[in-house]
Amino acid sequence: MSAHDHTGTVDEGRRQALRLAGGGLAVAFLWSAGMGPAVAQMNPRRQPGDEAAAAADGNPPFAPNAFIRIDADGGVRLVMPSAEMGQSIYTGIAMMLAEELGVGLDQIKVEHSPPSDALYGQPLLGGGQITGGSTSTRGQWQALREAGAVAREMLVAAAAAQWHVDPESCSVARGVVTHVPSGRTLGFGAVAEAAGRLPQPASVKLKERKDFTLIGKPLRRIDSPDKVNGGTQFGIDVKVPGMKFAAVRTSPELAGTLGAVDDSKARTIPGVIEVIKLDDAVAVVGEHYWAAQQGLQALDIEWKPGVNAKLDTQTLVAALQETSRNGKALVGRKPKGEAPAGGKRVEAAFVSPMLAHAPMEPLNATVHVTPGRCEVWTGTQVPTRVVKEAARICGIPEQAVVLHNQYLGGGFGRRLETDQVEQAVAFARQVSYPLKVIWSREEDIRHDRVRPLYYDRISATLGDDGKPTSWQHRITSGTVLGRWLPAAMGKDGMDSDAIESAADLPYDMDNVLVEWAYHVMPPGLVVGWWRGVGPTHNLFIVESFIDELAHTAGKDPLEYRRSLMKPGSRALGVLNLAAEKIGWGGQPLPARVGRGIAVGSPFGSHVCAIVEAEVTPQGQVRLRRAVVAVDNGITINPSSVQAQMQGGLLFGLSAALYNGITLKNGAIEQSNFHDYRNLRINEVPQIDVYSVENDEAPGGIGEVGTAIAAPALANAIFAATGIRLRELPVSRTQLAESPDALKKVAGILTGKEDVA
Amino acid sequence: MKRFLIVVLLLIVIGVGAYFVLNRTDHDDGTAPVIAGAPANADPVARGEYLARAADCVACHTVPETGKPFAGGVAFKLPFGTIYSSNITADEETGIGRWSDDEFVRAVREGVRKDGKHLYPAFPYTSYTQLSRADVLAIKAYLFTLPKVRQPETPNDLGFPFNQRWAMGFWNAAFFRSQRFEPDASRSPEWNSGAYLAGALGHCAECHTPRNIGYGLKHGQELAGQELQGWRAYNITSDPVHGVGKWSDEALVQYLRTGYAQGHASANGPMGEAVAHSLQFLKPEDTAALVAWLRTVPAREGKDPIVVDPAPKAVVASSAMAPGGDDPSANVDGQRLFEGACASCHQWNGAGQQTPNAGLAGTRGVNDPGGANVTQAILQGVKMRIGQTDIYMPAFGHAYSDPEVAALANYVIHHFGGKEGTVTAEDVAKRRQL
Amino acid sequence: MVTLRVNGEDRQADVPPDMPLLWVLRDVVGLTGTKFGCGIAQCGACTVHLDGQPVRSCQLPVSAVGDRAITTIEGIGATPEGTKVQQAWLAVDVVQCGYCQSGQIMAAAALLARTPNPTDRDIDAAMSGNICRCGTYVRIREAIKQAATGQPNGLQVIVDGGAA
Numbered sequence A: 001m002s003a004h005d006h007t008g009t010v011d012e013g014r015r016q017a018l019r020l021a022g023g024g025l026a027v028a029f030l031w032s033a034g035m036g037p038a039v040a041q042m043n044p045r046r047q048p049g050d051e052a053a054a055a056a057d058g059n060p061p062f063a064p065n066a067f068i069r070i071d072a073d074g075g076v077r078l079v080m081p082s083a084e085m086g087q088s089i090y091t092g093i094a095m096m097l098a099e100e101l102g103v104g105l106d107q108i109k110v111e112h113s114p115p116s117d118a119l120y121g122q123p124l125l126g127g128g129q130i131t132g133g134s135t136s137t138r139g140q141w142q143a144l145r146e147a148g149a150v151a152r153e154m155l156v157a158a159a160a161a162q163w164h165v166d167p168e169s170c171s172v173a174r175g176v177v178t179h180v181p182s183g184r185t186l187g188f189g190a191v192a193e194a195a196g197r198l199p200q201p202a203s204v205k206l207k208e209r210k211d212f213t214l215i216g217k218p219l220r221r222i223d224s225p226d227k228v229n230g231g232t233q234f235g236i237d238v239k240v241p242g243m244k245f246a247a248v249r250t251s252p253e254l255a256g257t258l259g260a261v262d263d264s265k266a267r268t269i270p271g272v273i274e275v276i277k278l279d280d281a282v283a284v285v286g287e288h289y290w291a292a293q294q295g296l297q298a299l300d301i302e303w304k305p306g307v308n309a310k311l312d313t314q315t316l317v318a319a320l321q322e323t324s325r326n327g328k329a330l331v332g333r334k335p336k337g338e339a340p341a342g343g344k345r346v347e348a349a350f351v352s353p354m355l356a357h358a359p360m361e362p363l364n365a366t367v368h369v370t371p372g373r374c375e376v377w378t379g380t381q382v383p384t385r386v387v388k389e390a391a392r393i394c395g396i397p398e399q400a401v402v403l404h405n406q407y408l409g410g411g412f413g414r415r416l417e418t419d420q421v422e423q424a425v426a427f428a429r430q431v432s433y434p435l436k437v438i439w440s441r442e443e444d445i446r447h448d449r450v451r452p453l454y455y456d457r458i459s460a461t462l463g464d465d466g467k468p469t470s471w472q473h474r475i476t477s478g479t480v481l482g483r484w485l486p487a488a489m490g491k492d493g494m495d496s497d498a499i500e501s502a503a504d505l506p507y508d509m510d511n512v513l514v515e516w517a518y519h520v521m522p523p524g525l526v527v528g529w530w531r532g533v534g535p536t537h538n539l540f541i542v543e544s545f546i547d548e549l550a551h552t553a554g555k556d557p558l559e560y561r562r563s564l565m566k567p568g569s570r571a572l573g574v575l576n577l578a579a580e581k582i583g584w585g586g587q588p589l590p591a592r593v594g595r596g597i598a599v600g601s602p603f604g605s606h607v608c609a610i611v612e613a614e615v616t617p618q619g620q621v622r623l624r625r626a627v628v629a630v631d632n633g634i635t636i637n638p639s640s641v642q643a644q645m646q647g648g649l650l651f652g653l654s655a656a657l658y659n660g661i662t663l664k665n666g667a668i669e670q671s672n673f674h675d676y677r678n679l680r681i682n683e684v685p686q687i688d689v690y691s692v693e694n695d696e697a698p699g700g701i702g703e704v705g706t707a708i709a710a711p712a713l714a715n716a717i718f719a720a721t722g723i724r725l726r727e728l729p730v731s732r733t734q735l736a737e738s739p740d741a742l743k744k745v746a747g748i749l750t751g752k753e754d755v756a
Numbered sequence B: 001m002k003r004f005l006i007v008v009l010l011l012i013v014i015g016v017g018a019y020f021v022l023n024r025t026d027h028d029d030g031t032a033p034v035i036a037g038a039p040a041n042a043d044p045v046a047r048g049e050y051l052a053r054a055a056d057c058v059a060c061h062t063v064p065e066t067g068k069p070f071a072g073g074v075a076f077k078l079p080f081g082t083i084y085s086s087n088i089t090a091d092e093e094t095g096i097g098r099w100s101d102d103e104f105v106r107a108v109r110e111g112v113r114k115d116g117k118h119l120y121p122a123f124p125y126t127s128y129t130q131l132s133r134a135d136v137l138a139i140k141a142y143l144f145t146l147p148k149v150r151q152p153e154t155p156n157d158l159g160f161p162f163n164q165r166w167a168m169g170f171w172n173a174a175f176f177r178s179q180r181f182e183p184d185a186s187r188s189p190e191w192n193s194g195a196y197l198a199g200a201l202g203h204c205a206e207c208h209t210p211r212n213i214g215y216g217l218k219h220g221q222e223l224a225g226q227e228l229q230g231w232r233a234y235n236i237t238s239d240p241v242h243g244v245g246k247w248s249d250e251a252l253v254q255y256l257r258t259g260y261a262q263g264h265a266s267a268n269g270p271m272g273e274a275v276a277h278s279l280q281f282l283k284p285e286d287t288a289a290l291v292a293w294l295r296t297v298p299a300r301e302g303k304d305p306i307v308v309d310p311a312p313k314a315v316v317a318s319s320a321m322a323p324g325g326d327d328p329s330a331n332v333d334g335q336r337l338f339e340g341a342c343a344s345c346h347q348w349n350g351a352g353q354q355t356p357n358a359g360l361a362g363t364r365g366v367n368d369p370g371g372a373n374v375t376q377a378i379l380q381g382v383k384m385r386i387g388q389t390d391i392y393m394p395a396f397g398h399a400y401s402d403p404e405v406a407a408l409a410n411y412v413i414h415h416f417g418g419k420e421g422t423v424t425a426e427d428v429a430k431r432r433q434l
Numbered sequence C: 001m002v003t004l005r006v007n008g009e010d011r012q013a014d015v016p017p018d019m020p021l022l023w024v025l026r027d028v029v030g031l032t033g034t035k036f037g038c039g040i041a042q043c044g045a046c047t048v049h050l051d052g053q054p055v056r057s058c059q060l061p062v063s064a065v066g067d068r069a070i071t072t073i074e075g076i077g078a079t080p081e082g083t084k085v086q087q088a089w090l091a092v093d094v095v096q097c098g099y100c101q102s103g104q105i106m107a108a109a110a111l112l113a114r115t116p117n118p119t120d121r122d123i124d125a126a127m128s129g130n131i132c133r134c135g136t137y138v139r140i141r142e143a144i145k146q147a148a149t150g151q152p153n154g155l156q157v158i159v160d161g162g163a164a
C-alpha cells in the first residue's frame, strides 16, 4: 500500500505516475516515458549496440548483455549503468547483478559504462543515461537482477552441455558451476566461450527474497579499498600525455560578458602558456594548475555588464512574491468536495533560498580536440548529454566524441549539468593539446546552477477538533524540469517536481488545493537539480506548517500527525518507529532544548526524522541528537541506507543552518567554504537510523535524508524557543533569548559541555 | 553698548588675524634628507614612484580588487560621516590632469584643492606638509605617467556642519601647521631620513597617534596608539611594556618588510595594507632608518595599554596539533569554531603554519581583552601580497553570526593571550557597521 | 629545482618557490591522491604530513617544506597508524564519494600518532578542519575509535561480499 493512494483528486495521468514511481524526480520523467517514440532503455538481454560496446571493452568471450563481461581467465567485470558519486550505487548494482549471476563481490571488477542511452538508459528518467532523482535502484532493480540471471543460465547451460547433464542439476556459487550429483565443477572462465555462443533464455526465474545471499546484507562498498589509499581516479585526477592545465574565470555577473583583457603581466609568469577566451570567460593555460591560477590572477579583465547588473536577492524575492499574488497558478491538486464553513484560519508565507551544490571535487573536465574528434574525461551524471554537447560545440558527429566517465567526487545534482564540460570543450577547441580545465571553488560556487528560490503561501482552516478542514498551498518558483527536460512537463505546463511532496501529502485530508505559479527567472540565473530538489523545499513548508497547526490546535505534534494519517500507512509506520526510538514524550527536556518531527514520502520511500536541538541564550543552535526511521521497501545494502540517511540528513542540516546563495549586482556573493559553510564533525550529533522491513519494491535513498532535514530542525527550534522559522537558512540572531543576551560576553555564559 | 560693540569688533579682528596667522602657509620649498630609494640625482619619475609608495598613496586612492589604480573612490568611514578619496590619475575631467605644479603642491601640503576648497584631513596633508616641493613634484611626475582613468568623484556623505568644507579653515587654524621638514642636526643622517620617512611620507602618526575631540592629533601622546575605522593602531613608542621597546631591531625590520615578526605581531587591516602597498618596497637602508628613528620615540603608556603575556597557560600546554590548558567548561562555542575554521593555520600553540603570518602567540591583538583587531580580522580576513606570496585569511563575517564571532574572539584572547576577552555579540554587530 | 622527500623517495621538481605543495604533488610529481577542495585551508582535502605533522598543502609554499619528510595518502599505509586507520575505515566503511577521505585519513593518522586513545573532544579538535560534503562524520568518529581500540563500537558490522 502506497501513501500516494491518499492523494485525492490528482488528475489521472499524474496519479498513474505517482503510483508507478512512488514519487520524486521520477514522477516528472515518467511522463516522458509515455510520450513520443519509444525510448531506449536498459535491457537484460543483449542489444544491438552491445556488440560494439563489448568489442571495445576487450572483446570478452562472454558478454551476454551490456552489464556483464566474463573473460577467459574467469575474471568477472561488471559495467555500471549509473554513475558513482558517493551514493554507493556501484555496490548496489554489483550486488543486484552478482546475486543472480552467482559471484562474490570480492570477485568482481567494476567498470564505468561508456555513454549510451540505448544500453544504459534509465527507464524512470525517460530512457536517458542519467543518474539522478534517487532512481537508480528503483529503475534497475528488475532489469539488473534479470541480467545476472540470464548470464547465469547461459553459463550453467554451457557447463551442463559439456557434462551432458540436466542444467537443473547444477548450482552456481562464487563464479563456479557445480554439478551437484557428481560434484564436478567448472569455473565461469572455462565455459565463457561456449556460453557466449548459446541463445539467450526467453525467461528466467529470479531468486526469492529469502534466498538472497548478498542483497539485504550490510556489505562493504566495492569502491572503498581504493578510496582509502588515494588510488581512486576522479575526473580531476586524470592524466593524459601532453596535457596542460587551465584556470578559468567566468563573468561574475550572471549573463555578463567578457570585455578587454590585458594579459601582459600574466604572460611573464613562468609556466604560463597562453590565454584563451570565450564570450563570457577567459582561461589561462599553464604547465600546471598553479601557473594557470597565477596567470589568471595577473590578468586585468574588463567585464561588460549584462542584463542582471542591478539584480539582487531582495528584488528577486519581491518579484516572486508578486508572481505568487498576481501570476497565473496551475493546479496540481484539486480539493474534493466543499469545505465546511467556519473554523480557525491559519496562514503563513515562507522563503526558501537558492542553494549551491559545492561537491567536494570542484568541477573539472579534461578535453582533447583533434581534427574531427573530441575526447573527454570527466565525472558526469549525464554521459550521453556530455557527448551531445561536445559534438555540437565541435561541429562533429556524436560518434566522433569519446567520453571516459570517472568517479565523481560528489554530484548532488551539479553534475547533471554539462555547462562546465561545455565550457572546457569550447576552450580546448582553441588549443592542440589535451586541456584539463578546473574551476576553482570560487568559480564553482559563483557559477553554480542553484537550487531554485521558492516563495510559498500556505493556509488552512481548523475545525472544532483541531484538524484541518481545508488546506491551500501556492508554490512559486522557476522551473528546473522545464529547462532540463521540457518534454517531461505536464501538458498544462505543470512542473511535477515543484509540487512533489506538497501534492502527495501523507495526511488524510480532502480539501487540499495545491498550486504552482511559474516565475520566469532572469537570464543567466539558471536553476538546477539539487540533492532533494522539490521535496527539500516542500517538506520544509508542509511539515513546518503541520507543526504550526498542531500548536494552534493545542495538540502534541506527534499525536496530531498520527490523528491525520490513515492507520496502517507506511508513513505512519516510520513516524511511530522514530517516535518510539527517540522516546518521544518521555523524560522532560532541559530548557531551550526541543525536538522536532518531520515525516514525508519523497522519492518513493517513507521517512521520519526527529531532531533534538538546543538553542543557546545567544541564539546558537546545537544539534544534540537525531533519529531517522525509513521505509524504503526492500533494502539492497543496509549499510548504504544507513550511510545515505546520515549523510543526506547532514547535507540538509548544513543547508538549513548555514546555506543560502544571495545575489548582489547580478553576481553570487558566496565563494568558498568560509562563506558557504558546511557542518563540521564537532557539530554533528549521534544519528541513529532505523529501517522498516517489508517486501515493497525498493524506494529511493540518496535524497531522502536531505529532504526531511530542514523541517525537523525548524520544528526542534520552535520547540526549544517558540520561534517559528519562515525563512532559511536559520537566522540565528533572531533566536537569541533576549536583546540583553547579546550584551553578555560571549563564551563565558554559553559554555556547556553536554553535547556529544 | 558701544563698549560692547568695540569688544566684539576687537575680538573679530583678533579672530580674523589669528585665523590668518594660524593658517599661514610656509612658503619654503623645503628640503628632504637622503632617502636611499629616491636619491636626489635620480630620474624624477623613478623617484616619484618610490616616494608615492613610501607615502602609500595607492592604498587610499584605489578601491581594493575592483578599482583602477589611483582612480579614488575608497570610502573612509569617520565618526562624522563617510568621505571618498579622489581620482589622482592625470585624467583631465575627473582627475588631476589639469592641475598645475603649484596647485598640486598646495593640495598635498596645505590641503586645498585646485578650486580653492579645503580637503578633509583624512587626506594626510597634515603630514605631507613636511615634504619638499621637489618630492611632491616627483610624485606628480610619476602619477602623470600612469594611465588616465575617467572616474568621477563619489560625493561624500557628511551631515551638517561637516559638509561645510570652508569650516576646515578653522580646523586647520586649530590643528594644522604648514611647515616643512626640519632636519635635526644633532641626530644622525640616518635618523633624519627615518624621521622624514615616518613623518612626512609614511604618516605613521595619522593612525598611531591619538586624536583629540576635534580630531586633531594629540602631540603629547605621539604614537601611543589609537583606534580608527574599527582597528587599533598599536602603541609604537619605545615603551618596553606597551610599545615596541623590547622588540629587537631585526624584529622591527622583519615586521616592516613582511608584516610579521615572530612572537610579536602579524599585520592585518590598515597596517597590513601599509606593509603590502608601501613598507615592503622600502630599500633596506630606508627601513633601517625608519627603525633608527622609531627607537627614539619617547616611551608612552597610551590609552587601554596592552600587556603581552609571553607564555599564556594554554599556549604552553598546547602542541602545534592539539589543544591543552583550556578550562574545559569555558567557551566551548569559541573552541569549536576555532578547531573547525582556524586551527589548521594558526595551530593550537599559535605558532602558525603554511605561512608564518598565521602566528598568533605573543601578538598584541590576542592580548587585547577588547579584541578590536581579533574581531576585525575574523570579520574581514586578510588579503595581501608580500613579495611573491599571497597572505590570505578568509573573511568569516558573512557566514558567522555575531555571537559566534564574539565567542571565537574571546576564545582566541583566552587561549593565546591568557586573558578574559570582553567581546560581546553587540560589539561585533557594531564593528560590522564600521 | 627543489628536492622533496615524498613517501620515502627523493623527487626533483623544477617549480617556482611559492608554488603550493599541493600542485607540486599533483601536477608535477604525479601523486593525485592528495586532493584540491578549497585552496584556502578551510576543507582539509589537501592534508599531507610533514615529519608526521598534518599541514594544508594548498597553502604551503613548496619552499617552506625544507628537508622535512612528506607523507601523502599514497604512503600513509606504510606507517603503523596509517595502516590502522585505513583498516578501520574499511571495517566501518566510511567512504562515500571518497574525495575528502585522503585528507580525513591523513588527519586521523596524525591524531592517533600523538593520541593513541582519543576522546570525542580529541577527535573534534583534530578532525574539525576537514569538511565532508557527503556527511560521513558519524562513521569517521566510529572508525577512529575502532582504529584506536581495535574494537567495533556500536555501528552495524560491515561484512565482506563473499557469498553468492
Ligand code: FES
Binding pocket: C035, C036, C037, C038, C039, C040, C041, C042, C043, C044, C045, C046, C047, C056, C057, C058, C059
Ligand atoms: S584544499 Fe587545502 S584545505 Fe581545502
Ligand code: FES
Binding pocket: A086, A360, A409, A410, C095, C096, C097, C098, C099, C100, C101, C131, C132, C133, C134, C135, C136
Ligand atoms: S566522502 Fe564525499 S566529501 Fe567526504
